[in-house]
Amino acid sequence: MPEAQSTHFKVASYNIRKAIGTDRVRNPVRVLNVLREIDADIVVLQEADRRFGRRESVLPPFLVERHSHYRAVPFDVQHDSMGWHGNAILVRSDIEVAHHDIVHIPYLEPRGVVTARLGIAGQEISVFGMHLDLSGLWRKRQARAITDLAEQAQSERPTLMMGDLNEWRTSGGCFNEFGKHFTVLDCGRSFHSRRPVAKLDRIMHCPRLRAVDCGVHESSLAAQASDHLPVWAEFRL
Template identity: 55%
Template structure:
């Protein structure tokens, strides 16, 4: 089994309005996932510098960032980043350019974790329902056009308040959703904005929201997680 997680880390600015990357890493350590999709992982302006620096990740030692190589000092693409276990192998990776009015994107990587290869997509979709659906269609089409197919996990902040409509309906035509739970707002969760999905050659064995004293203050979103295995 492989444990995956998704976390809108809000540039490591917590509900106390303090930027503390070490606290973000502490939350990730509590989850202890094999593959992690991060949103808002880079600073917003200027060089879009990674909030979790190579030094911090190296000191922690559990994970490494998948190098997209788009911006020299960024970890991801429009704030989307992927972390994997330090002993996992990256087979391929790329950014997915999404139709949008504001900076949005997705990232995809093929990784080998304990001998199993999976494709992982991290995303942060638009605030507009119309653009969310266009972005969902772009991601689905990008995956379908790949010459090589792998069992696939999609994760991220979908910004979808509907229970089953909008982009959720589009994704549900191709993927199964994990029953994670409400992740926003971290202090009093009322919405399932953060989602994990998988292709139908995978099955979820467990899923949930990581709610701890640290996660309730580290960001305005709680992390979501799931374990998957071949169906």
């Protein structure tokens, strides 16, 4: 019998700092141009909504439509927001959104997780997007809660977790929780974008996914668009 054809896709995680660049200018089109450079199929964003007031999205839908091939997964939490506590998921227009949800996690600062079940070339994967607490104790609690949910998901389909973990250490801490059942990719240093010194942004995957390549997206535009650089990874199902 012929071998089943594998599905190849690319993902990215990007803390866009509410579209405020290192020049202190808010420029959402610049962020979308960075995403165009990366050309991923699925993008998880952090700090995609304003922090106070109505917490509207810093990437208005008409700009996303005009300057990219993405659409936002609708979480239906707040009318003007793109995501939940600033976490959002963008998908290429030909990717099916089979299910989406928000996840409440233990927190010291207001935090949340977004998740979606996505169809790619006839196969489904689960994606979790997150931005963890500044407190190490709360990061571990959050990682434990997220991993429990992701473990349930990966029993049914391949599962990815992505986001800004706020973990300055390269081992221990929240990695002890995530590493029990998931592979934590070392994409490289992503913070600060002008002179990267820390690997705060991470992509993690279950054994049902094979990582082909990963890295940090470094360009002159990315160095200006946010204080974080995007991280990316390519997978085969």
